[in-house]
Amino acid sequence: xxxxxxxxxxxxxxxxxxxxxxxxxxxxxxxxxxxxxxxxxxxxxxxxxxxxxxxxxxxxxxxxxxxxxxxxxxxxxxxxxxxxxxxxxxxxxxxxxxxxxxxxxxxxxxxxxxxxxxxxxxxxxxxxxxxxxxxxxxxxxxxxxxxxxxxxxxxxxxxxxxxxxxxxxxxxxxxxxxxxxxxxxxxxxxxxxxxxxxxxxxxxxxxxxxxxxxxxxxxxxxxxxxxxxxxxxxxxxxxxxxxxxxxxxxxxxxxxxxxxxxxxxxxxxxxxxxxxxxxxxxxxxxxxxxxxxxxxxxxxxxxxxxxxxxxxxxxxxxxxxxxxxxxxxxxxxxxxxxxxxxxxxxxxxxxxxxxxxxxxxxxxxxxx
Amino acid sequence: xxxxxxxxxxxxxxxxxxxxxxxxxxxxxxxxxxxxxxxxxxxxxxxxxxxxxxxxxxxxxxxxxxxxxxxxxxxxxxxxxxxxxxxxxxxxxxxxxxxxxxxxxxxxxxxxxxxxxxxxxxxxxxxxxxxxxxxxxxxxxxxxxxxxxxxxxxxxxxxxxxxxxxxxxxxxxxxxxxxxxxxxxxxxxxxxxxxxxxxxxxxxxxxxxxxxxxxxxxxxxxxxxxxxxxxxxxxxxxxxxxxxxxxxxxxxxxxxxxxxxxxxxxxxxxxxxxxxxxxxxxxxxxxxxxxxxxxxxxxxx
Amino acid sequence: xxxxxxxxxxxxxxxxxxxxxxxxxxxxxxxxxxxxxxxxxxxxxxxxxxxxxxxxxxxxxxxxxxxxxxxxxxxxxxxxxxxxxxxxxxxxxxxxxxxxxxxxxxxxxxxxxxxxxxxxxxxxxxxxxxxxxxxxxxxxxxxxxxxxxxxxxxxxxxxxxxxxxxxxxxxxxxxxxxxxxxxxxxxxxxxxxxxxxxxxxxxxxxxxxxxxxxxxxxxxxxxxxxxxxxxxxxxxxxxxxxxxxxxxxxxxxxxxxxxx
Numbered sequence: 004x005x006x007x008x009x010x011x012x013x014x015x016x017x018x019x020x021x022x023x024x025x026x027x028x029x030x031x032x033x034x035x036x037x038x039x040x041x042x043x044x045x046x047x048x049x050x051x052x053x054x055x056x057x058x059x060x061x062x063x064x065x066x067x068x069x070x071x072x073x074x075x076x077x078x079x080x081x082x083x084x085x086x087x088x089x090x091x092x093x094x095x096x097x098x099x100x101x102x103x104x105x106x107x108x109x110x111x112x113x114x115x116x117x118x119x120x121x122x123x124x125x126x127x128x129x130x131x132x133x134x135x136x137x138x139x140x141x142x143x144x145x146x147x148x149x150x151x152x153x154x155x156x157x158x159x160x161x162x163x164x165x166x167x168x169x170x171x172x173x174x175x176x177x178x179x180x181x182x183x184x185x186x187x188x189x190x191x192x193x194x195x196x197x198x199x200x201x202x203x204x205x206x207x208x209x210x211x212x213x214x215x216x217x218x219x220x221x222x223x224x225x226x227x228x229x230x231x232x233x234x235x236x237x238x239x240x241x242x243x244x245x246x247x248x249x250x251x252x253x254x255x256x257x258x259x260x261x262x263x264x265x266x267x268x269x270x271x272x273x274x275x276x277x278x279x280x281x282x283x284x285x286x287x288x289x290x291x292x293x294x295x296x297x298x299x300x301x302x303x304x305x306x307x308x309x310x311x312x313x314x315x316x317x318x319x320x321x322x323x324x325x326x327x328x329x330x331x332x333x334x335x336x337x338x339x340x341x342x343x344x345x346x347x348x349x350x351x352x353x354x355x356x357x358x359x360x361x362x363x364x365x366x367x368x369x370x371x
Numbered sequence: 372x373x374x375x376x377x378x379x380x381x382x383x384x385x386x387x388x389x390x391x392x393x394x395x396x397x398x399x400x401x402x403x404x405x406x407x408x409x410x411x412x413x414x415x416x417x418x419x420x421x422x423x424x425x426x427x428x429x430x431x432x433x434x435x436x437x438x439x440x441x442x443x444x445x446x447x448x449x450x451x452x453x454x455x456x457x458x459x460x461x462x463x464x465x466x467x468x469x470x471x472x473x474x475x476x477x478x479x480x481x482x483x484x485x486x487x488x489x490x491x492x493x494x495x496x497x498x499x500x501x502x503x504x505x506x507x508x509x510x511x512x513x514x515x516x517x518x519x520x521x522x523x524x525x526x527x528x529x530x531x532x533x534x535x536x537x538x539x540x541x542x543x544x545x546x547x548x549x550x551x552x553x554x555x556x557x558x559x560x561x562x563x564x565x566x567x568x569x570x571x572x573x574x575x576x577x578x579x580x581x582x583x584x585x586x587x588x589x590x591x592x593x594x595x596x597x598x599x600x601x602x603x604x605x606x607x608x609x610x611x612x613x614x615x616x617x618x619x620x621x622x623x624x625x626x627x628x629x630x631x632x633x634x635x636x637x638x639x640x641x642x643x644x645x646x647x648x649x650x651x652x653x654x655x656x657x658x659x660x661x662x663x664x665x666x667x668x669x670x671x672x
Numbered sequence: 673x674x675x676x677x678x679x680x681x682x683x684x685x686x687x688x689x690x691x692x693x694x695x696x697x698x699x700x701x702x703x704x705x706x707x708x709x710x711x712x713x714x715x716x717x718x719x720x721x722x723x724x725x726x727x728x729x730x731x732x733x734x735x736x737x738x739x740x741x742x743x744x745x746x747x748x749x750x751x752x753x754x755x756x757x758x759x760x761x762x763x764x765x766x767x768x769x770x771x772x773x774x775x776x777x778x779x780x781x782x783x784x785x786x787x788x789x790x791x792x793x794x795x796x797x798x799x800x801x802x803x804x805x806x807x808x809x810x811x812x813x814x815x816x817x818x819x820x821x822x823x824x825x826x827x828x829x830x831x832x833x834x835x836x837x838x839x840x841x842x843x844x845x846x847x848x849x850x851x852x853x854x855x856x857x858x859x860x861x862x863x864x865x866x867x868x869x870x871x872x873x874x875x876x877x878x879x880x881x882x883x884x885x886x887x888x889x890x891x892x893x894x895x896x897x898x899x900x901x902x903x904x905x906x907x908x909x910x911x912x913x914x915x916x917x918x919x920x921x922x923x924x925x926x927x928x929x930x931x932x
Contacts (some may be wrong), residue, residue, distance in 0.1 A: 023761070063832050083835045084844075090836040096829035100851040113838030154833075161837060398841075399760045402752040403768060406812065409749045414775050414809035417786025424789055474685050481682050495921065500689060503913045504870040506887045506894070507906035511692020513898050514699050519706060521695060551688060612779025614873045619894050629781040636785050636877065646789070649782040660777060 011072075012197045013037040013060070013165055018069035020055050020221075029055045030221040033069070037214075042191055042198040044208035047218035048244070053201045054169060056218070060199065061167050062086050073164050084113070089158030089196075090167040093174065095150045097142035103153055104129065104138040110161035128160035129153070131190060148179045155187065159194060166191065166198040172207060184210050205245050209233065217241050237279055239371030242290040249296070249338050251289040253367065256282060264367050270311035270331040271360075278367025287367050293326065293341040295364040298350075299357040310359040313338070315352050325349055329356060425646035433640060443647035453631070457651070460611050460627040463546065468607035470550045471557045472599055479561035479598070480591075494562070501555040509616045512548035516620075540622030548620050549610050556609060557602035564598020597667065604663045608656060628652040693910060700903035718904040728905060731889035738800060738885065739868040742807045743861040746815045749808075751857060754819035755849070759828065772816045775809045783809060784877030791878055798882015806878050807871060811864035818863065822856025823849075855923045862916050870913075 018033040030052040037043045045053035058064040060071055062083030070079045078086055089110070097106050108125035112118075129135045132152035142150055151171060158166055171187070172180045188211045191198050202208050208215045209229045216226040217240075225237045236242035239250065253266040255273075262280045267273050268289050276289060299310065313331035320326075325344040328337050340358060350356065425443055428436035447453045482494055500508065515521045518540075526532040576586045614629040621630070628648055635645035701714040722728055750772075756762070757769050775783065787806050788797065796802035834848045835841075850857075872887035879888050886909075890902055 061836055063835065082840075084838050084840050086836075087838070088836055090833065092829045092833055094827060094829050096827075096833040098830055098834070098848060098852075109834065109839075110837035113843065157833075157837065167836075395760070396762070399756050399762050402756040402760070406749040406753040406772070407768075409745075409805075409808050410772060410775075410812060413787070413805045414778075414783065417783060417790050418778070419786075420789045421782070421786035474688065477678070477681055478685055478689075481678075491921075495917065496686065497689065499914070499917050500693065502866050502870075502917055503693065503910045504872070504887055504890075504906065506870075506872050506890045507696060507902075507909050508692045510890070510894060510898070510902050510906055511694075511696040513894070514695045514903065515691060517898065521699075524706070548692075551692065554689060612781060614781050614876075615891060619891070629779065632781045632785055633876075636788060642789060645785055649779075649785050652779055653782050656777070656779060 010075075011036040012039040012041075012074060013199070014072045014075075015056075015060065016070045016072075018056065018059060018071065019067045020052075020059060020064065021067045028067070028221055030059070033221075033223055035216060035223065035226065037197055037199065039197055040192075040195045041213040042188065042200060042211055044200045044202055044212035044215045045218055046202055046205060046208040046215050046245070049203055051218040052221035053203075053218045055221075057167055057169055057199060057201045060165070061088055061090055086165075087161070087163060088165045088167055089161055089163030091151075091154045091158050091169065091171045093170040095142075095154040095174075097150055097153060097157070099141070099143055101142075102138065103134070103140050103142060103145070106142065106153060107157045107160050110157065114161065125156075125160050128156040131159065131194075132156045132186075147175055148183065151175060151183060152186075155190070159190070159196065162194075163196065166196045168198060168200040170201055170203070172202070172204070180207075187211065209245070215245075217244060219244070235277075235279075235366055236290060236368060239288060239290075239368050242366075242368055243371075247293050247339065247341070249291040249293060249336075250371075251291055251336065251338075251365075253287050253289045254285060256285045256287045256367070258282070266367065268309065269336060270313075270333045271309035274309050274362045274365075276362045276365050276367050279369065282367060282369050284370075286370055288370055290366045290368055291338075291360060292364070293339040294324075296338065296340045296358050296360050298327075298340060298342060299359055303357075305359055308359040309362060310357055311338070312355065312357050315350055315354045315356060318350065318352060320344065320349070327356075329358060421646045421649055424642055425650050427643040427646075429641045429643045435642065443643045444651075446644065447647050447651060452626075453648075456626050456628055456631050457655075459542075459625070460629075460652075460655070463542070463549070463617070463627055464607040464611040466546055467549045467553060467610035468603045470546070471554045471606040472603045474550065475554050475557035475561055475602055476595075476599065479558050479565060479602075480595070482558070482562055483565045497558050498555045500552075501559075505552055505615050506619075508552050509548055509619045512544065512551070512616075512620060516544050516547065540620070540624055542621075542625055545617050545620045545625050548616050549613060550606075552616060553606045553609050553613075556605045560602040560605050561595070561598040564601055565595050600663070600666065604659065608659055612652065612656065628655075696903045696906045696910070699900050700907045702900045702903075705899045718900040721899075721901045722904045722908075725901065727889045727893070728886065728901075731884060731886035734800070734803070734883050735869050735886040738803045738807060739865045741800075741804050742811055742868040743864040745804065746808055746811045746864045747857060747861050750812045750815035750860070751819050754816045754823060755845075757816075758820055758823035759831075769816070769820075773813045776813050780810070780871075780873035781877075784874040787874060788877040792880075797878050797880030798884065800883065802878050803875060803883070803885065806874050807868040810871065810874065811867050814863040814867065815857075815860035818856045818860035819853060822853040826852050858923050859920050862920050866913060866916055870909075 013035070014037075015033055015035040018030060018035075019028055020030040021028040033052075033056055035043070035056075045056060047053050055064060059066045062078070062081065066079065070077060072078065073086070097103075098109065101109070104122065104125055107128050108121045111121040111124055126135060126138065129138055132155055134149060134152055134156065137145060137149065137153075142153065145153070151174075155171070168187070172183055175183060184207055200208070200211060209232075212229060214227060215229055215232050217224045217232065219240055225232055225241045227235075232241060232245055236245065242248045242250070251268050251271065253268045255265075255267040257265045259265045259275060262277055263275060264278050264282065264287070265273065265275045266287065266289065268276075274289075278287070299305065311331045311333075313329040315327050316330045316337070317328040318325060323344060325342050327340045327342070327350065329340060330337055338358065426439045426441070428438050428440055428442060430436045478497055482490070482497065485493065487493065513520065517523070523532070523536060526536070573586050573590055576590045577583075581589065611627070612629060614633060617625050617627055618630050618633070628651065632645050632648045632652065635641045635648065700718055701716070702718065703713045703715040753768070753772060757765060757772075783806075787802075791797045791802050796805070830852060831844050831848055834844045839847060869885075870887060871885070872891055875885045875888045876891060879885075886905075890905065894902060
């Protein structure tokens with residue numbers, strides 16, 4: 004444990020926070036190791052403790068217990084202004100009474116150094132976010148996206164040991180948000196700054212992060228690379244929170260190998276599927292992503308694939324994707340199917356269909 | 372638990388948490404202590420001394436006798452004159468509160484609704500008098516209502532009257548002046564209380580077929596009632612504690628608690644009685660404020 | 673028709689509201705000592721009269737000095753309290769903020785009498801120190817309120833951003849917090865100045881036979897005479913108030929201050 008913690012850029016151990024006059028801890032036993040240069044996203048619904056965790060790492064909030072180490076050095080008791088971190092706030096928190104350049108050079112100035120050097124470095128940081136030409140303006144005169152980038156430049160100008168981003172994109176409109184994702188990610192990679200991103204937006208986390216920590220009720224549910232999180236969720240919460248999922252109740256669960264189970268999946272019958280290691284008991288749930296469910300053509304045979312028949316009870320159209328809800332014929336469960344849309348073959352509600360999937364695309368998790 | 376111990380070891384002795392929060396507590400105390408001492412000396416201590424004084428005795432020779440007696444309260448509450456004074460005080464408050472609310476209501480409604488580009492100026496005109504000296508404005512009313520004042524002068528010059536009518540030096544003059552002086556408070560309270568009112572609600576009621584009168588009674592009035600109550604209470608409370616206007620406009624003929632406190636304190640020099648009267652005024656005041664808070668609570672529920 | 677009626681009602685009420693100020697203004701230019709409006713031959717004699725009244729001049733000096741000192745003292749002592757209430761967690765916080773607003777809930781006569789009782793034995797009546805202490809209690813609620821208002825409308829994240837990026841508590845306060853809330857502070861100080869300058873009742877109690885403020889001098893004068901000298905003085909006072917009101921309006925907006 005200790006040896007890995009020494010190598011890690013950021014190592015959080017058993018971090019706890021219980022607010023005064025509350026019973027339930029806001030954050031309990033958070034362990035998080037972040038490698039140099041990585042961008043790690045803390046993803047979860049509001050109130051899950053992700054912001055609390057970030058604020059403790061920043062030093063804005065005192066942990067009830069636990070330790071935080073940066074580059075192997077204990078910083079748990081270091082005052083916030085001596086931690087050398089950079090942070091972008093949800094509201095950007097630009098100083099309204101200072102010019103853009105003064106905002107960006109603020110952190111440098113706090114570290115001492117010559118005024119000219121500071122201004123040059125601040126100017127460079129502004130150029131990095133392509134806003135060098137706005138240096139003399141006041142923040143209030145700028146658009147949300149520009150303010151966001153200035154906040155980023157301010158945080159990066161001090162070459163922080165750790166860059167903390169607290170819901171940085173939530174105040175931007177959808178189009179701009181997507182553009183900014185890529186811009187932040189590319190600046191982060193170019194500067195090689197180890198970064199922690201708090202977000203409730205799964206697309207943002209999947210798109211930007213090297214690793215994602217899924218949080219719920221103050222606990223990290225899973226900490227993994229985005230693809231692992233999506234393909235191999237460790238529990239029902241994670242599967243449900245990241246991406247869309249069908250949960251097919253499965254019985255007669257029997258382990259047949261390391262992370263492989265034989266199950267009886269309702270209308271789909273007996274299957275062998277991959278799953279979380281160590282599921283106990285004979286009941287579990289099979290995670291099946293809607294876009295991995297295939298509509299079968301009439302008369303198509305696929306002997307080796309599980310299949311179920313049913314009737315379309317609802318459909319919705321979102322441009323590129325058509326989603327159907329199918330009530331399977333044994334009344335077992337509603338299954339959601341996402342298909343890339345094509346104007347010619349949209350099925351009407353009430354149509355009888357057969358669906359199938361590749362068992363290797365599904366994943367078994369314990370009952371939620 | 373284990374982690375907590377390691378943290379303690381690292382910082383040597385005191386756990387980090389306690390060290391930091393002790394420092395923070397000291398900082399907080401440093402922030403609030405000087406101001407609190409100031410307020411204690413300038414406000415709390417005088418009240419304590421005054422309450423203690425109300426149990427002392429005013430000796431026959433005018434000297435102060437340190438003792439513990441309810442004599443002053445007994446005297447104040449058994450003398451019909453003081454009952455009259457308390458009655459006058461409450462009457463003045465009720466009348467001023469009622470009149471101020473009646474006059475402030477149309478102004479507040481107008482200021483809430485108007486879309487005129489002069490809105491800012493009109494609001495300033497309505498509430499800026501608050502920031503001009505009460506003595507100056509009372510003087511203005513003396514000039515208007517006095518025996519040789521503008522109204523009497525005009526009436527006599529034009530031959531409508533042979534002698535002046537008494538507008539000043541009596542209750543009506545005090546009430547007129549106080550209503551004007553305190554009305555801005557009512558306007559202010561109402562403007563902020565009328566937040567829930569918006570034109571679309573009234574328009575909606577109108578499109579549903581309610582007559583103008585009905586719209587007012589069923590929509591406008593209920594929505595504005597909390598603001599009206601606040602305005603009333605504010606003026607009531609301010610008028611029962613007013614002193615300059617009753618004293619100057621009343622010309623010594625209007626007796627309310629505030630003027631009696633002043634007389635006993637500075638003319639008769641009967642400090643214990645002045646203190647007892649002050650405590651009575653304070654209690655009246657407290658009851659009204661508490662009653663108001665109960666009422667607003669019920670309104671909000 | 674309806675519109676004309678309501679317009680008339682509004683105008684009449686406005687006239688009532690502004691009547692004493694208008695009357696005072698017109699009378700101050702009278703050429704006789706009568707209180708009637710006499711626009712035939714406007715004169716400035718009452719302004720001269722006022723300026724030659726040494727009691728008024730002395731009172732004005734006392735009022736200016738106390739109001740200026742009070743508005744500074746009340747800022748220096750009141751702002752830290754507001755800061756603690758808005759930005760720190762401690763037990764008894766609600767009680768503390770109620771305590772600092774409570775002087776608004778006590779009639780001036782009562783405070784005035786209490787102060788007289790405390791000051792008399794200490795020989796503080798009729799002194800600068802006495803008047804300043806007396807005015808502190810009644811002005812501090814306004815400063816606390818305006819400061820709290822500006823602290824609450826400007827969220828903490830600017831201060832947090834400063835801390836994270838390397839500023840210690842003091843630097844954060846002087847470089848970030850103070851400049852951001854300064855409009856509220858100016859408004860609070862101006863309010864304190866006006867209240868202290870116009871206050872008559874408490875000053876009357878603590879005046880004794882010593883120094884006293886302009887409103888008290890005016891009050892005493894008015895008990896015996898009511899000639900237009902007071903009108904001339906009132907016009908000056910009203911103009912000062914208007915000037916200060918314009919300052920508040922320019923800096924933060926009048927309604928915001930009054931509603932807070």
